[in-house]
Amino acid sequence: MKTLTHQPFLAQIIDHLDRSNRNQQSLLIFPTQLSIDYFQSLLNKKEEQKSVTCLTLHQFIMMHSSIKPLPTLTLLSRLYRLAEQVLDRKESFEQFYGWGLTLLQDFNGIDTHFLNDSGLCASFIQQKKKTVDTFVDQNLLGSLQKARTLSQLQEKEELLVGQQFPLLYESFRESLIEKQEGYEGLCYRMAQPLPKLIATYQELIFIGFNLLTAVEEHFIQQCKAIASTTFFWDVDAHYLDHPNNIAGHYLRQHRAKKWFQKSFPTPTYLNDPGKKVWLIEASSMVAQVQAVVAALQEKTNKGLPKFPATQTAIVVSGSDLLIPLLDQLSKLSIPLHCKLEYPFSATVIYTLLVQLVKLWEATMEGNQLEIYIANLLALCDPFVKDMTQSGRAIGHALSNDRSYQSEASDIWLNKTHKDLLSYLKEGLAYIDHYFVEPDGLFLALNKMALRHLLKYIDGLAAEMDSCSVAFLLNRVKENKMCFHQNHPITGLYIVEVSASYNLDFEHIFFLNMNEGAFPKPMHHDSFIPYDLRYTLGLPFLDKVAENSTAYGFYRLLQRAQNIYCNYVQKNSLDTSSEMNRLLMQLTFDSKLKIIQSDHCIYSPTKSIPVISIQKDDGVMQLLNRFLVKESSAAASSLTPSALIAYLSCPLQFYFIYLLQLKQQVWPKHGAEAVQLGTLFHRVMAQFYQPFIGVEMDKEMVMQLASNIKVKLKEAIAAQRTELSAPMLLHTLLEKLLARMVDLDGSDAPFTILGVEVAIKQPILLNLDIVREVWLSGVIDRIDSSNHLIRIIDYKTGLSNYKVSSIASLFDPTQVKKNKAMFQTFLYAWLFKSLYGAHGLDQVMPYLIHIRSLFLADYKPGIFIQQSDNGKKYQQIKDIMEYAQPFEEALKALLLEIFNPAIPFVQTQDLEICGYCPYVRICQRDVVA
Ligand code: SF4
Incomplete structure (x- = not known):
């Protein structure tokens, strides 16, 4: 049993089945596959399993539909051809894809909510004449607008005004019905309970539903008219009977309906005095994960797990924490049970796809292949047996050794110039064929990702003659795959809060319960204007997510005894938000024992090591790449970004510029x-x-x-x-x-001297030996007028344009606000030293702060504090006046970088770590 104190909700169904006098099978209809898994784990007798059939509501409705669902890509391709005719407009399928998807979602919404065709048409025509304000009050408008980010669709919206949208919808619908095919909403709408099929069951039992769409409810109502039906609602009086608690929003609506009314119980477990709820403020998102994983390893005095996997669940909202969570859990030998959406772009298979695409481009353009092959082989290495052999074979093939043949080299070197999709299909099928036995989470996840990708590319190839690289990568990047682990009896459940219906556990860990993260804000593009959506009663996704999440949260609380709600503290590196409103509400609307904890109660005690890199011979060798040598043409150079990185954090400089650990960092x-x-x-x-x-x-x-x-x-x-x-x-x-x-x-007037001007110039250092270091950069624009040369640098980020002194440009504690000025000044200095220190022209560092362009008194450039009046700043018109202190400070900085006695150390400024791609290496995401 996954609960100890209270019987789980689904055990009531077993009691009901045991009590009923049955001579036929019962059909049990559940909201999710997870609830079926859980229910079946409670059925311990074979006979019990045989006497029931379990289906999700989706499966049940689809069994009764006269039409079959088509894959989204096939539907889009059909809609594309139809839209060309109806709207009399030509564009490529790739251009159509984005807005086609929105259209398809709208059509699905119309059918799911049973909108009447002629009413819809009339509303659209009428809509043309109305203004938004006549429909909705202004408070509602804000929330409605969030649901509709039509930006890129605006142009298309003009095509669809008046009759065009209903016309397209009706034509598409008719063409699909004619072939007995459709999208999910249409399949649902066409479903009619088949009496013969229903008659094979003694009873239909609908179990633990919350939100039911109009089409689902209609179908259930039809079933009720022809069969014996029983409903079980998983509710608690605590939220059901409080009109302001949104957890009971949909259930209150159901209870108000006559045909549901009688089936509503009003039990209350939620305010059980033995229950404990911990509100735990963690220092960062990843710290919560580490703490939960540490808790899973805790033992009782008897040496048993404190949180047995079979009685415990981790509850998430969205996929943000899945990557660190699965990464940490992979180190434990706990089986998992989950069915979660996982971002495909977070898998190694996605990176492998990107490399494969680059390799394909290189084979088509006749470029050098070695670097792409090397990257590909390195990425394939954990997945494919004998990668070294493949590498050798490709090596022979690249050196035109005809005596050596291999399947891998034939596929990847693309001798026959296959198109992108065929090339990828073949290459990925090869990897799939030789994929090692997946015996851990990492391999299992990537194997699933590979299968998902192959299926997706098959779908593209079936609908598109050719596909551009940008289209493919963008589509794949936004893809979500299903991550499934199947251990319903022994496994630790990881569940998405809105899909946790009917599941009960003794111990629950909620993650990331911050406002704005739980639930995640939803965006919803639509061609149906929001006022019309409102009038027609179409739901808004953010409201649905809010209500469903609230129900999921309160429902999980009902029978659990130990509830750990983790959220990230305000001002942490990860978030600026605070504890979410569900937790706040719980603190004042329940009688629960709520324990607030400032620090993690199950925090691991492991101290975080300080990293300091000594400049041994190996490190000095790496640094020497920046020195002027005899063959200097290909020498590396230090850019302003490199020096800013050093000033921000010497260790970060070491990672980026010496080890060249290039990682993606999201702003x-x-x-x-x-x-x-x-x-x-x-x-x-x-x-x-x-x-x-x-x-x-x-x-x-x-x-x-x-x-x-x-x-x-x-x-x-x-x-x-x-x-x-x-x-x-x-x-x-x-x-x-x-x-x-x-x-x-x-x-x-001004004369343009250059745009995007690459500049490279050495600077002489005197350490114990004479050294010259290469410096370089790319100047956005150089122009001149009246003997004034402007070194122009456009800056889009937040930056300062006033500086107290030249020395402060080199102050690590001020680098965050001064970096744009540092860069522009360095460019001006490089230009001056390259094109003549004695020239007559003035060289002006001209920083243009783009975000300030609309400020009334904004003046581009760099301003320095006047030495005789600390309150006033003057514009730097010629760097000559400041060149000497700048050069001295620059040399001092470079001498420090090249000084073998000064190690690369970590910054003390944790805010910098918050933006750093190496934060995991330093473990600075757990100490804020
Ligand atoms: S995480 Fe912080 S200390 Fe580590 S490299 Fe990045 S900025 Fe430096």
């Missing part, structure tokens, strides 16, 4: 800032590239403004990754670029 506030910066730089470079050497007057500059839309479109098209908030970025960039051109216009 704390999403990818938007990076994309904004990249696109802004790209468009500005395109603007001025044709005018190098040309003096531009105001009129010429202002003409650039008319090109903003076109250049922006080109820059976005060249982008390999999808924009994270396309409409927002597009609008913002248009405004910023227009403002920038405006500003340039007011500075005209």
